[in-house]
Each structure stands twice: as structure tokens, then as C-alpha cells.
Amino acid sequence: MDYDGILQTFPKEIKFFIAVFVVVLSIGFFTGLSFVRQTEATTPDGVEENYxxxxxxEYANVMKFKKGDREMLTIVHTHILSMSLIFFLLGGLVWLTKFxxxxxxxxxxxPFISVLLTFGGIYLMWKGITWFKYVIVFSGILMTLTFTFSAMLVVKQCLYPRKVQA
Known part of the structure; x- marks a missing residue:
């Protein structure tokens, strides 16, 4: 089955539906990133301090305490599940693009590797392997870049399709 570029052959209403879905998904994704920025967890030291x-x-402006067992398991569990679904849906759409x-x-x-490295890394850092804070930041950046590029690719091909040869 040839699926390369099949997205461009969908009816314009379906392409608009997909584009709107990806835009709303992106708003949710980037809202999560703004929360990370609010917690100052965008640097390796900030990640370590956050968890x-x-x-x-004694000179900290905001006092932060080590996260508890239940809180850590909830963070890791919910993020791995939800991010896996997000990247599964977006990835399925990427496979339908012409690329x-x-x-x-x-x-x-x-993105699946980055999800495991980011949230598994948060757990391992919390358990005492503090050098994982560098892996967390790197994999988080890579995950964000691949999400952004994938979302833009899908939206672009939905809204501005190339002429498909019959």
C-alpha cells in the first residue's frame, strides 16, 4: 500500500479537521512547556532543584522540597502515557505526508525515545543519578523540536497541499 503523500488526497474538510486538531494539540503541548518554564526547570540545575x-x-528565593514517591510515580506515569498517545497520533499523520x-x-x-529518556531520566535523577539532568534537558529539547517540526509538516500539507498527479 502506498501511503506516502496520501494526506494531500483527503477531502479539504478532512484536511481542515486534521489541521485544527494538530493546532489544538500544539497549544496543549506548548502550554505544558510554559509550565516547565514557570517552574524554572529548563536548565539542568533547574530540573534537579525542581524534583x-x-x-x-539558604539564599533560594522560592523554597522547593524533594518530591514524594506518589508524586513522582504520578508525574512519570501520566506523562509517559499521555505523551505516548500524543506522539502516536501525530506520528500516524506524519506517515501520511509527502516526505x-x-x-x-x-x-x-x-519522540518515544525522548519520552523514555526525559521522564525515565527524571525518575532516575530523583533516585540519585543526578547526572541524568543533562540527558533530561537534551531529550526534552529534542522531543520539542521533533514535535514542532512534525506538527508544522502535517499542518502545512493539510492547508497548502501540492498538486497530486493523477
Whole structure:
């Protein structure tokens, strides 16, 4: 079955539906990132402080405490489940675009690896492997870049399709 570029052949109403879905999904995704920015967890040290606390820092502007067992399991559990669904849905749409297969493979597999590295890394850092804070930041950035590119690719091909040869 040839699915490369099939998105462009969908009726315009279906393409509009898909584009609106991806835009709303993106708003949700980037709202989550703004929350990360609010907690100052965009740097390796900020990530560590957000999950392990800063009680020892007598000059801290905002006192943060180490997250508890239940809170950590809830964070990891909900994020891995929800992000897996987000990237599954977006990845399915990416496979329907007209784009090189190797790039589609990267754009659809990498986010799952980044989800595991980011949220599994948060858990491992919380358990004491603090150097994972660098992996968390790197994988989080890569996950955001692949989401952004994938979403833009799908929306662009829904709203501005190339002429498909009959």
C-alpha cells in the first residue's frame, strides 16, 4: 500500500479537521512547556532543584522540597502515557505526508525515545543519578523540536497541499 503523500488526497474538510486538531494539540503541548518554564526547570540545575528540592540553599528565593514517591510515580506515569498517545497520533499523520521515509522514521520514533529518556531520566535523577539532568534537558529539547517540526509538516500539507498527479 502506498501511503506516502496520501494526506494531500483527503477531502479539504478532512484536511481542515486534521489541521485544527494538530493546532489544538500544539497549544496543549506548548502550554505544558510554559509550565516547565514557570517552574524554572529548563536548565539542568533547574530540573534537579525542581524534583530534588533546594532546602539546603539558604539564599533560594522560592523554597522547593524533594518530591514524594506518589508524586513522582504520578508525574512519570501520566506523562509517559499521555505523551505516548500524543506522539502516536501525530506520528500516524506524519506517515501520511509527502516526505522522505528516513525523515518520517526519525520524526515518529525519536519522540518515544525522548519520552523514555526525559521522564525515565527524571525518575532516575530523583533516585540519585543526578547526572541524568543533562540527558533530561537534551531529550526534552529534542522531543520539542521533533514535535514542532512534525506538527508544522502535517499542518502545512493539510492547508497548502501540492498538486497530486493523477
Amino acid at each position: 530534588l528540592g533546594n532546602e539546603a540553599d 522522505p521515509k528516513e525523515w518520517k522514521l526519525f520524526l515518529t520514533i525519536e
